[in-house]
Amino acid sequence: MSPTLADLDSGTLAESYANGILTPTEVCEDVITRIELRDPELNALYLFNAAQVRFDAAAATKRWVEGTPLSTFDGVPVTVKENIARAGQPMPDGTAIPHPPIAQHNAPITDRLIEAGAIIVGTTTMPDWGMLSSGVSSLHGITRNALNPALTSGGSSAGAGTAAAAGYGPFHVGSDIGGSIRLPGSWQNLIALKPSEGLIPLDVPYDGRVAGPLTRTAADSIRLMSIIARPDKRDYLARPYEKMTWSTAPLIPNGMRIALQLDAGSGLPVEAETLAAVQRAATLFADAGALVEPLNPFIDLEVLSGLVDFWRSLFYADYEILSKTERACVLPFIADWCCAGADFSAAQTVRNRNRIDEMARLTRAATSGYDLILSPVTPVTAFAAEDPMPINDPLETMGHISFTVPYNMSGQPALSVGAGVQADGRTIGLQIASSIGTDPMLLRVAAWFESIRDR
Template structure:
């Protein structure tokens, strides 16, 4: 087959490359017999072959395993028996849809380095709950995605993985710690990607790469290992695809002792064959009471271009009947609270890293080692005070959000930063200046999404954060989808024309 026919095989009659199809569209096409998983998987593999040498977003990539999964899926569709479950009177399936998983989400038989060269590469013995739920529905696992050392950076910098870059500009960082997942989503490595978040690790890279993500309520998606603030969340190009993933992920698994009781949530109501129309989108916003936080009270100043884009998004909400009220600086979390939590996290990480043999300890990224060193000097009182800030931030954030249906803010105060930096200011003594808008919602256990709301003059995406009350994950998705419908056309995705 020549190059021209190869290109044609990756496109459909609408001229859209199959690598850029949404999961919702793929499933509809599979059901109708218009497409089959082998052709789709080959299109995504072709995209990866073109872009991955520049992006370096993947780990444990196995094209032949993906092809084998696609062939098995095609046979199931041909037999009229795709892998599925019955959910709310509908059949839920992901059979044949390309997928990536962040490398700290265990998959049986694959080592899990946690982004650091200090790890010993032992094979995972089982699939973690999110991986199991997605595999059960037939998703085609292409690869794992990269992350920084221990997930402790908002960066694509790692001592184990090659430097992951931002598809919008290869000189820029994709963010982290779900760095590879965000880059893969923006570049069109298939429609479904899963990251994890404990302080902004899906929302920050989603904002800097222009994709959509939901940080769910704590416990909504069972995960292993669970701990305070840690969640797994979908990273996709559309809200509907994120809702589809949530339908698959938000199912019980006894291995997560912090998981929420199972609820019948109508995730699939956002996944209709027809896009949401403007009238219905406007109706979702009518009468909502919206908080607007433009100054977190600590951390980096919000860049003027980002402030203008978020203010414009709030104005759009107001134009469609929402009531906007500004929150005071520091409403969600104070500098003192963050400093205490920083001390606790340094101690926790210092205990882990200092327990390593010296030779392995030296392999940890120098930025991380510099950050944890102060943990050795912390007193028991300082440690206890730091740990207590989890509850203090939770209580303050929940109280601040209680008067509102949803709260809007920037995701990040700054736009994408140099690719080789560990953070937007690259200073281990000030590591969290950029997470003032995202961190509080991890500690408060509230759902929070990032959706693109504009571009800087240099062409970099800007993320709008939409946060809801605890456990109102579906509501956050509904509002995000309404904004997605009303915000207007977006710029073309950066792949396949990476520069």
């Protein structure tokens, strides 16, 4: 498909709006065309109202003509994940349970986007309760990979990843509690950031949960962070961060101390082509003047499985109170997965919950003293779109999140950036992590890696 206005990055759009070369109406019309062309197959959007997009784009165009834009990015298209509240819109969390709750208020992210004049072109899909690493949903059906629709989109930010890769505008926001932003990023060749805990405020915060950008370039993620990474009192778990400068200038890692982790210590073995791509990436960092050192595994299977078992109990608590009719609406894989948490004792549930704190402690201790940590995003590349997980046994632990989930629990930022393509065309993501509060630096390094990875 030839590039069109829908494929332009946010910096080009902002400059073109300011110079009068393009209008939000022209750009959003092209995005609508792209959605109408591709979404019948890809199924990335849950809510899409072309008339509303046109109305909002016309208002943004008028503001630019009158010289009163709301921000530099007034009129730039954006999508938000289904579990990010938009006032008056349903929030089914990917399940076909009837009569989903209607959001009474916007989430902080939604408010920041609207305040900046960004055009919300749609709400993106997710699997049931966000607990699958795919786009399989009892409500939506199957969300597919924009690069190869036979493959999974990744999840749970399934529609966000596909919308980004398909060119439904430059900005897309997902959420992540164990890899749900970075997995679609890895499998659809995106920049996908799980930010520092609480940096992007949430109205429903809990341990490990964050929201963050999925974009086609690091610069677009940086620009999107400048909009949504702002304090909001509704997030009662957020820490007070110093004001951050969101520069898009690439940062060469010369002189940085970098850890290279090739074995997570638990979960699935790393595929050979993924291993080679990550090792090659590490060589590029070393060639740029970084000191690259091996990092031993620090999370074992007992800790990983205990955390997953806590999640089973957490979601069984929601499943248990459903009526028989409502239970029948939940994806069978998810029903079987969470019902495995029904028989844990109270004491075992507490022990499983404590794995969150243990994982945080182990991750921070192992990565202390390093500027960056390099690893695969996930041991495996994209699997069939119809499969709910790379391991299709709901009683098995989530062996594909062994590299990603530690940084959710430790609160450290971690992102996926494309590091290569397998012989069969499936994309490979490099995970780069850093210390809490260093998100601008992390994204600038990703921008540098983008610029040199194909040399």
